[in-house]
Amino acid sequence: MEDKDVLIHITDRDGVSHQVNAPTDMNMNLMEVIRLYELAPEGTLGVCGGMAMCASCQCYIDSDHQLAQISDDESAMLGEAFHVLDSSRLSCQIPIDGSLSGLKLTMAPQE
Amino acid sequence: MIKTDILIIGAGPTGLFTVFEAGLLKLKCHLIDALPQPGGQCSEIYPKKPIYDIPAFPEILAGDLVDNLMKQIQPFQPGFTLGERAQSIQTQDDGSFIVTTNKGTKHHAPIVAIAGGLGSFEPRKPPIPNIADFEDKGVEYIIRDPELYRDKDVVIAGGGDSALDWSIFLTDVASSVTLVHRRNEFRGALDSVEKVQELKNQSKIQLITPGEVVGIVGEKQLTGVTIKQADDVFEKPCDHFIPLFGLAPKLGPIADWGLEIEKNAIKVDNTLDYQTNIPGIYAIGDVNTYPGKLKLILCGFHEATLMCQSAYKRIFPDKRHVMKYTTVGGVEGFDGSKKQAPKAVVKAIN
Numbered sequence: 001m002e003d004k005d006v007l008i009h010i011t012d013r014d015g016v017s018h019q020v021n022a023p024t025d026m027n028m029n030l031m032e033v034i035r036l037y038e039l040a041p042e043g044t045l046g047v048c049g050g051m052a053m054c055a056s057c058q059c060y061i062d063s064d065h066q067l068a069q070i071s072d073d074e075s076a077m078l079g080e081a082f083h084v085l086d087s088s089r090l091s092c093q094i095p096i097d098g099s100l101s102g103l104k105l106t107m108a109p110q111e
Numbered sequence: 112m113i114k115t116d117i118l119i120i121g122a123g124p125t126g127l128f129t130v131f132e133a134g135l136l137k138l139k140c141h142l143i144d145a146l147p148q149p150g151g152q153c154s155e156i157y158p159k160k161p162i163y164d165i166p167a168f169p170e171i172l173a174g175d176l177v178d179n180l181m182k183q184i185q186p187f188q189p190g191f192t193l194g195e196r197a198q199s200i201q202t203q204d205d206g207s208f209i210v211t212t213n214k215g216t217k218h219h220a221p222i223v224a225i226a227g228g229l230g231s232f233e234p235r236k237p238p239i240p241n242i243a244d245f246e247d248k249g250v251e252y253i254i255r256d257p258e259l260y261r262d263k264d265v266v267i268a269g270g271g272d273s274a275l276d277w278s279i280f281l282t283d284v285a286s287s288v289t290l291v292h293r294r295n296e297f298r299g300a301l302d303s304v305e306k307v308q309e310l311k312n313q314s315k316i317q318l319i320t321p322g323e324v325v326g327i328v329g330e331k332q333l334t335g336v337t338i339k340q341a342d343d344v345f346e347k348p349c350d351h352f353i354p355l356f357g358l359a360p361k362l363g364p365i366a367d368w369g370l371e372i373e374k375n376a377i378k379v380d381n382t383l384d385y386q387t388n389i390p391g392i393y394a395i396g397d398v399n400t401y402p403g404k405l406k407l408i409l410c411g412f413h414e415a416t417l418m419c420q421s422a423y424k425r426i427f428p429d430k431r432h433v434m435k436y437t438t439v440g441g442v443e444g445f446d447g448s449k450k451q452a453p454k455a456v457v458k459a460i461n
Binding site: 047048051073082 | 152156157160229230235236237238269270271292293294296298356357359360362374375376400
């Protein structure tokens with residue numbers, strides 16, 4: 001693990017837990033980290049590429065981290081997503097930075 | 112039977128540009144797409160988003176890119192089968208193919224180029240337990256004929272443009288229109304949102320927000336829906352329930368065509384021509400995979416160009432052919448049009 005990495009706990013759609021190192025200096029978002037570690041089949045995550053225009057990267061935040069605020073785009077998309085909980089976020093809208101250290105999330109079921 | 116040289120499955124940017132490259136080689140193309148308009152994701156998901164990595168375009172809206180491609184390929188008069196999904200493929204004795212759509216339209220070509228992106232767009236279906244039992248029995252995900260709803264009680268769910276626009280349209284057709292959305296906010300065009308507000312004020316649309324359809328009521332035919340609003344769950348009698356949550360791509364029937372699939376994409380020979388394991392069938396753009404693959408529009412353009420050269424050799428194995436620059440050969444359309452660089456003006460100085 002490099003100094004610039006943060007440790008993130010991800011539970012995939014099959015309920016399997018993974019601990020992954022996410023780089024904070026690569027301008028990545030959470031969806032891209034999930035994709036980087038191939039925790040979801042290709043074509044089932046980040047279908048729109050990360051524009052908050054589909055809900056394929058929805059996840060549930062299981063820890064108390066303060067995350068980037070929900071934009072109008074993200075809020076509108078979550079308004080039309082399925083399996084939405086209070087803790088739902090679109091992982092493509094959460095940039096990786098040092099504040100995410102120890103973050104726990106569960107990927108929402110595939111639509 | 113529609114006959115062509117290259118049958119392209121998918122009318123996204125890669126499929127459209129294939130028409131141009133094929134046209135330079137005097138090959139005719141026909142495109143099939145499940146969406147009712149060309150452009151693929153660029154038209155369906157993000158037409159107003161700027162793209163910054165199209166060579167020579169510092170910035171271009173996805174919708175404008177599609178418009179430009181349509182203009183660029185116009186001289187080559189491509190055919191289109193839109194609103195139909197390529198369903199099955201049969202290899203003929205001579206190695207050519209017949210591709211049939213879900214509506215039964217048949218296409219015959221010696222070459223098939225799959226440029227299907229992430230797959231064909233299909234309606235997103237809400238996870239309501241018994242909804243599948245009522246499809247076409249009161250539940251419709253796409254409005255094909257508005258007359259079906261004349262003098263009926265209709266419940267629409269969704270918060271985007273199509274939910275708003277159809278709610279507005281059906282107020283003049285249906286007996287009653289109820290729009291259910293999980294939020295108070297809608298993200299459709301401002302005009303549409305204001306119009307729905309006006310119709311709500313006039314009691315022509317019943318708005319249930321924030322609310323969610325959580326169940327279907329009925330035995331063989333839908334007779335109502337169950338709606339959850341805050342802590343209240345109630346039944347709303349209706350004749351039709353129309354969930355309009357947009358479209359999402361699915362690889363679909365292509366996955367069963369005997370092509371080698373890896374990571375939800377079609378494996379191709381990237382060292383040569385993007386041909387699949389079935390000779391004569393190519394896969395280009397986001398739908399294919401090979402070592403080092405990048406799902407970028409510009410990579411799709413490159414793949415389409417190489418694929419067309421290979422297709423030409425396959426169709427005309429005995430013809431000798433050299434690639435010609437458009438600056439030299441110009442563009443000669445099938446419509447009789449001809450574009451060519453102007454000749455230099457030579458004039459003597461006395």
